[in-house]
Amino acid sequence: MIVENEADIVAIVETENLDVQGIIHSLKLQSQDWQVSEICPEADIKVLTRSNVHISVHREDKNFATYKIFEGEEVFLLHVVHFPSPLRLEECARDMRAINISHVLRKMEEDIFQKTDYKSIIVGDFNLQPYSQGISSVHGFNATMSISKAKKVFRKVGGEQKRFYFNPTWKLMGDNRNVQGTYYNNSDQQDKSIFWYSFDEILIRPYFIDRFNWDYFEIVEGTASYKFIRNDVIDKSGYSDHLPIKFEIL
């Protein structure tokens, strides 16, 4: 999948039973030189990159890991998140967790970017829908589906400037195809008939909106030789309970 999609960076969560060195070795056999970035990890998050990607670990926490990506003089922040599962916490508690983490990540941005543009991307398993409080509220990530609103960079609430994220994941929800999210569940806690959930999301700061490649952006349903979907649902036993998303910043 990594080779087929010509990926440069791969972020994976729930990696306890994943043989990362095995993946790197297997890529090497295909003449691909990859590395894993970690220093003192606290979570089951792994980020693999091509060896020519200039990346360094900035923070490793229990629910997220932050990486700096260097491109010439520029520094970008990549946050990879894995928030608590709905099996463990009710939605309001998951919202609160997201809101509190959004404060921590924003603090980091203030420190690194100071008065300049915030150049951050958040990817991962939020275990919250794009319209949840944690993701879309001004008190949380303030991630909107509206490009025109996001391009205004912030909105003022109670006299305070609240910076936007843009959430392209909305485009994948309810698309006219069988796979309409990255997670499938036919027994919603509140008996909602949603079935396909968009728990895996990408939030980008407005700086990246015009560089986002919409043509590349999609949920990956399989490789040339292996399908992740069986009988119209995700093949949990043969693959994983989540589908990957791919995106590109031009």
Next chain:
Amino acid sequence: MERDLWGFKNVKDLEKSTKDMPDTILKEQIALLGEKTNFIVYGKPVFIKVNSQEIEYKVATVFNVVVQALDNYEKTILIMYSNPETEYPVAITVNSSYEEDCEMFVPSYTCKDKNSFETAIKEILSSDKVLGLIQMLYSKAAMLAS
């Protein structure tokens, strides 16, 4: 100016009267880490305004360790919770994170005075876990430098 009705004379006087405050003690320890390691590993405080009803303190001071050679990699050692209008009590969490504290606040230490605060900070900073972390980060940074 003829009248000075303030309760302190100058900065020196002010510093003298604040030397036992938890912020000052923590700041000293943060500064010491850099001095002790030739700034290969140094300390940095991050202040967060607490917005959680779970926590009865208003400010969180996150004590992060920074490693410049690792592109300023940061790791949290402890979080001190305090109120701006009072010196004590303060609470300290270890092996936790701000977001976890916001959900369930179970401080490892609650210090009511200078002595208990110093004892707590000493216990944390001289623990095997913190020493192991500093050693590991120092060794990684030193390896890169060489």
